[in-house]
Amino acid sequence: MSLPPPAGRQPTIKEVARRAEVSPMTVSRTLAGGSGVRPDLQERVLAAVRELGYHRNENARSLRPGQASGLIGVAITNLANPYYGTFCLGVEEVATQHGRRIILGNTGEDQARERQLVADFIGRQVEGLVVVPSGRDTEESDDDSPKGDQLSGEHLGRVPLVLASRQVPGIGADTVVLDDIGGARQGTERLLTAGHRRIGYLGNAVSVFTGQRRYRGFEQALAEHGLAADPALVQRDQQDVESARAATADLLDQPDSPTAIFSANNRNTIGALQEISRRLRTGTGPGDFPALVGFDSFELADLTPVPLTVIDHDARQLGAEAARLLFDRLPGGVQPEAPRTVELPVTLRVIRQ
Amino acid sequence: MSLPPPAGRQPTIKEVARRAEVSPMTVSRTLAGGSGVRPDLQERVLAAVRELGYHRNENARSLRPGQASGLIGVAITNLANPYYGTFCLGVEEVATQHGRRIILGNTGEDQARERQLVADFIGRQVEGLVVVPSGRDTEESDDDSPKGDQLSGEHLGRVPLVLASRQVPGIGADTVVLDDIGGARQGTERLLTAGHRRIGYLGNAVSVFTGQRRYRGFEQALAEHGLAADPALVQRDQQDVESARAATADLLDQPDSPTAIFSANNRNTIGALQEISRRLRTGTGPGDFPALVGFDSFELADLTPVPLTVIDHDARQLGAEAARLLFDRLPGGVQPEAPRTVELPVTLRVIRQ
Numbered sequence: 001m002s003l004p005p006p007a008g009r010q011p012t013i014k015e016v017a018r019r020a021e022v023s024p025m026t027v028s029r030t031l032a033g034g035s036g037v038r039p040d041l042q043e044r045v046l047a048a049v050r051e052l053g054y055h056r057n058e059n060a061r062s063l064r065p066g067q068a069s070g071l072i073g074v075a076i077t078n079l080a081n082p083y084y085g086t087f088c089l090g091v092e093e094v095a096t097q098h099g100r101r102i103i104l105g106n107t108g109e110d111q112a113r114e115r116q117l118v119a120d121f122i123g124r125q126v127e128g129l130v131v132v133p134s135g136r137d138t139e140e141s142d143d144d145s146p147k148g149d150q151l152s153g154e155h156l157g158r159v160p161l162v163l164a165s166r167q168v169p170g171i172g173a174d175t176v177v178l179d180d181i182g183g184a185r186q187g188t189e190r191l192l193t194a195g196h197r198r199i200g201y202l203g204n205a206v207s208v209f210t211g212q213r214r215y216r217g218f219e220q221a222l223a224e225h226g227l228a229a230d231p232a233l234v235q236r237d238q239q240d241v242e243s244a245r246a247a248t249a250d251l252l253d254q255p256d257s258p259t260a261i262f263s264a265n266n267r268n269t270i271g272a273l274q275e276i277s278r279r280l281r282t283g284t285g286p287g288d289f290p291a292l293v294g295f296d297s298f299e300l301a302d303l304t305p306v307p308l309t310v311i312d313h314d315a316r317q318l319g320a321e322a323a324r325l326l327f328d329r330l331p332g333g334v335q336p337e338a339p340r341t342v343e344l345p346v347t348l349r350v351i352r353q
Numbered sequence: 354m355s356l357p358p359p360a361g362r363q364p365t366i367k368e369v370a371r372r373a374e375v376s377p378m379t380v381s382r383t384l385a386g387g388s389g390v391r392p393d394l395q396e397r398v399l400a401a402v403r404e405l406g407y408h409r410n411e412n413a414r415s416l417r418p419g420q421a422s423g424l425i426g427v428a429i430t431n432l433a434n435p436y437y438g439t440f441c442l443g444v445e446e447v448a449t450q451h452g453r454r455i456i457l458g459n460t461g462e463d464q465a466r467e468r469q470l471v472a473d474f475i476g477r478q479v480e481g482l483v484v485v486p487s488g489r490d491t492e493e494s495d496d497d498s499p500k501g502d503q504l505s506g507e508h509l510g511r512v513p514l515v516l517a518s519r520q521v522p523g524i525g526a527d528t529v530v531l532d533d534i535g536g537a538r539q540g541t542e543r544l545l546t547a548g549h550r551r552i553g554y555l556g557n558a559v560s561v562f563t564g565q566r567r568y569r570g571f572e573q574a575l576a577e578h579g580l581a582a583d584p585a586l587v588q589r590d591q592q593d594v595e596s597a598r599a600a601t602a603d604l605l606d607q608p609d610s611p612t613a614i615f616s617a618n619n620r621n622t623i624g625a626l627q628e629i630s631r632r633l634r635t636g637t638g639p640g641d642f643p644a645l646v647g648f649d650s651f652e653l654a655d656l657t658p659v660p661l662t663v664i665d666h667d668a669r670q671l672g673a674e675a676a677r678l679l680f681d682r683l684p685g686g687v688q689p690e691a692p693r694t695v696e697l698p699v700t701l702r703v704i705r706q
Contacts (some may be wrong), residue, residue: 046507070477071456079445080669082652085438092432093457101473103424104457106445120454124423154399241652270652282703289604299435299594299623302630303656316433352634 011052020048071162072102073121074328075114075131078239079106083266083296083315084132087164090319091130100127109134109205109239127325128160129233131169131317135207158330164322165207172339174325176318180295183294183311183346184217184262190309190348191260192225200251200258201229202244202268202289203236211236214264214295233258244271246345250253252279252286260291267292269310277305308351313344362640364405375399380672425679426457426474428467428484430593432459436619436649436668439484440517443672444483450465451680453480462487462558462592481513483672486521488560513682517675521563525692527678529671533563536664536699537570537615540627540646543662543701544579544613553604553611553643554582555597556589560678564589564686566647567617586611597624605632605639613644622663630658664700 003107017024022041028039030045037045037351072095076084092102103126105117114134123130131151151161151171163175163303191199201218204211217238220230232254235247244267252275263269267290276289291307299308370377375394382390389426390398416462425448429451430439445455456479458470467487474482484504504514504524516528544552554571557564572582583606588600597620604611616622622645629642644660654663674695680685 027645054528079438079442082435082438085432088438088457089432089459092457096458100457101456103454104441104445105449105454106442124454138609154402157402184619205504273653274655296654300626300651300653302627303653303658305656 002138014194016045016048016052019052020044022072032160036313047297068106068331070100070128071126072100072126072323073084073118073124073126073129073131074102074104075107075117075129076104077107077109077132077134079104080240081267082299085173087132087319090240090316091323092319094320094327095322098330102130107132109208111136114174118150118155119347120157122159126159128162128330129156129328130162130322131163132164133166133209133261134210135205135209136168152272160326162322162326164318167341168209174329174336174340174342176321176325176342176344176346178210178313178318179230180213181220182296183313183348184214184264185221186348187219187295187311188218188262189224190219190225191262191291192221194260194291196258196260196291197227198230198233198256198258200233200261201264202238202247202251202261202272203264204268205237205239210295211264219261219263238268238271241267241274244268245275248272249253252289254277257286258290259288260293261293261307262285263294266296266298269296269308270298273306273308280305281336295346297349304352310349310351311346313346313347318344365700369398369405372405386645393455393457419421421455421480421684422478424477424479425453425676426471426477426479426484427455427457428460428470428474428482428487429457430460430462430487432457433593434620435652439668440485440672441668445674445678446669447680451683455483460485460487462561464489471503471508475512479512481515481683482509482676483515483517483679485517486519486562488558488564489521489560504615513679515675515679517671520694521562527682527689527693527695529674529678529695529697530667531563531671531697532699533566533572534570536648536666536701537567537583537617538574539570539701540648540662540664541571541574541615544615544644544646545574545580547644547694549611549613549644550580551586551609551611551613553586553614554588554617555591555600555604555614555616555625556587557621558590558592563648564617571615581652591621593622594620594627596625597621598628599624601625601628604641605629610639612641613646616645616647616651617687619647619649619651622649622661623651626657626659626661633658648699650702657705660706661704663702663704664699666697666699667683671697 001306013024013027017027023044026037026041027045030042072217074091075090078084089105095102107114111134133151149168149171151168161173163173165177167175167177190197203215222229233251235250238244248271261272263272271290289306293309295311297310297312301308321344325340328336366377366380370380375398379390380398383395390575427441427444431437440455448455456474460467460470464487486504488571502521502524504521514526516526518530520530522526554569575582586604588603591597591600601624616625638677642659646662648664650663650665654661672696678693679687
């Protein structure tokens with residue numbers, strides 16, 4: 001039996017192997033689950049691991065020698081939205097293929113929390129960042145702002161960044177977005193073609209990139225039919241289901257309530273469906289409920305009590321694509337020169353005519 | 354201006370301050386977002402940070418001096434289930450209060466992936482682990498199994514572990530679970546009291562702790578009414594919505610189909626609702642659709658076309674409680690001696706009579 005290594009130093013796999021009187025390969029196999037290793041040898045390895053206090057160090061085993069943390073920082077805006085759980089799954093799957101893990105933080109659409117989270121990730125030596133940026137006040141994004149942006153190169157050092165879902169003015173990072181404008185335009189066009197003229201709008205915050213783009217697509221479709229958005233029918237700034245439900249109630253309570261509603265994300269569509277189904281159950285007006293077209297698919301869309309079309313896309317694919325763009329910039333990647341923007345397509349899916 | 358620090362060493366905050374000719378406090382404030390710092394001083398600090406390659410190291414700032422990683426490893430079974438996104442949010446909120454971040458991995462109910470993930474987390478020097486354990490074959494959990502379990506103290510060294518949702522036989526870790534048996538019993542009791550006698554069962558995998566407990570609660574309620582489960586009406590082992598939909602179709606297609614269904618988690622309830630609504634839309638039988646009682650609440654439960662009661666609880670609270678148990682065992686915590694099990698209550702919530 002060999003002596004334990006000097007205090008304060010992590011024992012190596014070779015020292016574990018010597019103490020257990022097996023080969024280093026047997027130690028590795030045992031720690032990887034024990035497949036193909038005789039039970040008595042596994043027992044000896046585990047005993048040596050315990051005695052020496054050995055921990056397999058994944059960092060040391062990562063592709064990049066030296067101080068790489070093997071961590072990818074992921075900052076999202078709302079983990080209570082199932083959309084972002086699925087998004088994280090996509091990032092995590094690609095990260096795992098590259099031997100990395102994700103550290104995850106939730107910003108709640110709050111700039112200060114995003115700033116803190118990104119500084120924290122950088123401090124933890126992440127190898128890269130995938131960020132769904134929170135909404136930004138347009139005034140703040142002036143180039144001569146002294147504070148700059150926590151996503152600027154100055155704050156990030158050499159840590160590669162990929163933005164997902166949303167761009168940030170002045171930040172020239174790789175970005176993967178959806179075809180927000182085209183999707184919103186086609187969705188609204190569908191309502192117009194069906195003869196609707198009073199179309200309500202339920203949107204996420206004006207300060208959010210997708211909120212702006214989807215509203216633009218909505219306006220474009222109206223303009224193509226010689227119409228303009230009616231301010232009385234436009235409710236923006238709903239970031240959760242409860243506020244979307246209340247905004248829907250406002251639309252439904254108007255004397256000349258809309259015959260259709262375009263909704264800019266799944267939080268808003270779900271809030272609208274909740275309010276409509278509540279009124280159907282309780283028999284409260286209006287007599288006819290609006291048809292819906294909504295961005296994002298979601299579970300149980302099938303149960304809609306009103307005509308519904310969703311603008312469908314895959315949050316997992318969005319996460320995976322963001323991770324792929326990031327790994328292009330990590331050691332072993334293709335190292336593209338200029339920032340790239342990938343726009344993923346969306347498709348209209350009729351849930352109920 | 355001072356010289357850069359020797360290569361291979363991280364510059365300190367004092368060295369940044371010297372180079373920028375400001376106080377260390379000004380450096381800290383600038384890196385924390387710049388509040389209260391004159392723009393020209395901020396510029397000088399950021400220039401010094403760039404020149405020296407300084408990164409604020411959150412690890413070094415954590416409560417525990419030395420080599421603490423500041424990371425909590427979180428392993429869950431299905432990130433595509435919104436339940437677990439909300440669960441992670443609860444863990445993350447408590448971890449953030451303690452200055453830690455979570456690293457997240459998805460096991461997909463796969464033992465080999467769980468083993469790999471836990472080894473990886475340990476290798477990354479996590480300070481603690483929160484694990485929703487994957488299902489275990491009961492044969493594998495024999496005490497004399499040579500492999501042991503990846504969640505045993507032998508594999509984890511001194512890293513504290515909290516199990517969430519599910520216990521693992523032979524693993525004496527702190528555990529937070531739901532009142533699975535009581536919830537399932539009360540839910541089934543509700544159906545029995547309403548006069549139902551042919552009650553179908555849709556469950557998650559038999560090898561999963563919650564799957565066993567919820568089935569036990571179902572059987573207990575039946576036994577209290579002098580009944581036993583009818584094997585023809587019991588469908589277990591559905592881990593996703595699609596398999597739950599197919600299992601529901603099997604139940605509905607039986608000549609004497611059940612008048613009610615108890616469903617053991619939200620994946621199964623959602624699958625059941627999808628199949629029932631599909632048949633209502635297409636006018637396929639049976640003539641009467643079963644009433645549902647299901648474990649877990651979920652978005653859009655309101656839209657149910659059949660009577661529905663959910664066994665309600667808060668995934669965020671479950672995550673937060675798991676994190677609190679963990680921090681009790683980290684430096685500064687109360688350091689309880691014996692493993693603790695916390696059982697969180699559930700409540701029946703009638704969605705539609």
